[in-house]
Amino acid sequence: MCNSNSLSPVWRELKRLQSTDELFEILSPQSFKWNIGKGTQILFWYDIWVGVSKLRDQFPALFRLSGKKNEHIADMVIFSENGLMWWDIGILFPLNEYEDLQYQMLMSLLRNFKVDLYKEDEVQWTHSLEKVSSVAEGVRVMVKSHIDFEFDRVKVVWNKLVPSKISTFHWLAIQGGIPVKEVLSYRNCLNNSSDDKCAWCLDHIESIDHILLHYSWSHKVWTGLFKWWNIFWVVPSNVLEFSVDWSNGMGIKAEKVWKLIGSATFWAIWLARNEVIFNGSYTCWAVIVSRIKLKVFQWLVNAKVCESFQLYVWSDHPWLLLQSPSFDMF
Structure with missing residues (x-):
């Protein structure tokens, strides 16, 4: 998860600690999930929003060929006059057979995701019992898991x-x-x-x-x-x-x-x-x-x-x- 501007200062600090061994299991990137709204806060290639890893890692060949490496999801979609939406990942060069297969796989995955221009993007902690993550939920899981916060x-x-x-x-x-x-x-x-x-x-x-x-x-x-x-x-x-x-x-x-x-x-x-x-x-x-x-x-x-x-x-x-x-x- 690269964009944490929408998180509270406490959650930003918890995410900063996610690379430590003690906290990795519950604060790893895989523990956070984006719920897509407008797509203005979620980085298409760098944030985790499709599956459990970044798209740049799932489709490295397409990432190298893309001319839109640092764009948000909102910058990767095009809407027609009748409201239809399709994805434009900025491929700059013709694709070989392997790259074309990767492209078809990516497009198949993206069909399950729609951009809602009237809804804000939300980040959710998957360990939370609630839709919206809270500091109390973080403390609850950490106490339950007997997590040691000390990493000197x-x-x-x-x-x-x-x-x-x-x-x-x-x-x-x-x-x-x-x-x-x-x-x-x-x-x-x-x-x-x-x-x-x-x-x-x-x-x-x-x-x-x-x-x-x-x-x-x-x-x-x-x-x-x-x-x-x-x-x-x-x-x-x-x-x-x-x-x-x-x-x-x-x-x-x-x-x-x-x-x-x-x-x-x-x-x-x-x-x-x-x-x-x-x-x-x-x-x-x-x-x-x-x-x-x-x-x-x-x-x-x-x-x-x-x-x-x-x-x-x-x-x-x-x-x-x-x-x-x-x-x-x-």
Whole structure:
């Protein structure tokens, strides 16, 4: 659900928390349903109103071909003089056989939905017993489900050894607030909606999770860090999951140092991405790994956890430094 302007401040805050593990089951996007009226508040491709997922995810081929990526439902319908309604999803190019099949499937689904020009759009929480969701209903379900509201993201992100701008960036990444192209497109800050592709691969939409975790170049950076510590790990699907697992040390008993590496890596990948976009400069992933090692080592030296002459040990055998008495006091 992308458009929450019609919700009360309390419900907007609850929806903000929906990505946490504790609240996901009852506050996930699948727990909200749009009842269509005028269609002026519901984003055609990005909001969940047909089935249990976004139309852009159900029909990715059609989404790529559409010239109306950020429009509301009201902008995707045409009314004739006699009141008949049909859908115009803005297909820009001829469809191949597979795309035409997808188009027919989508049109079949849309026949079940009509725009009512005299009725406002309504968002309904599917766990509510009433047609209109209320704060009381939210509390009722959460108490019944024994939901724990506490999710301490502060411990996941903030660290006194990490510069505040880097911690702030990590925090914003978890909140979905850094200006990747997907976010800028949603805010109508791009000249062309087709400009939302990743500057590195020029294929996938530039989302926060894609840039920081899943793009092949970024994945090589993370793999290089894993090899540095002789561990194996499957990267989670999103930045929040990743940050929680990472901050817990992933079982390597080096949580305090490990937290520093995670924040430093997010920041280094972001700076490398900006170099590509603004300067057209591409940096080898191995160089980024070396920069991350140096940056975290500088933080440890500033905290008097280790001495500057130990850099070569840190770069090649970090476990040896963890055995020193200074790390016991860290």
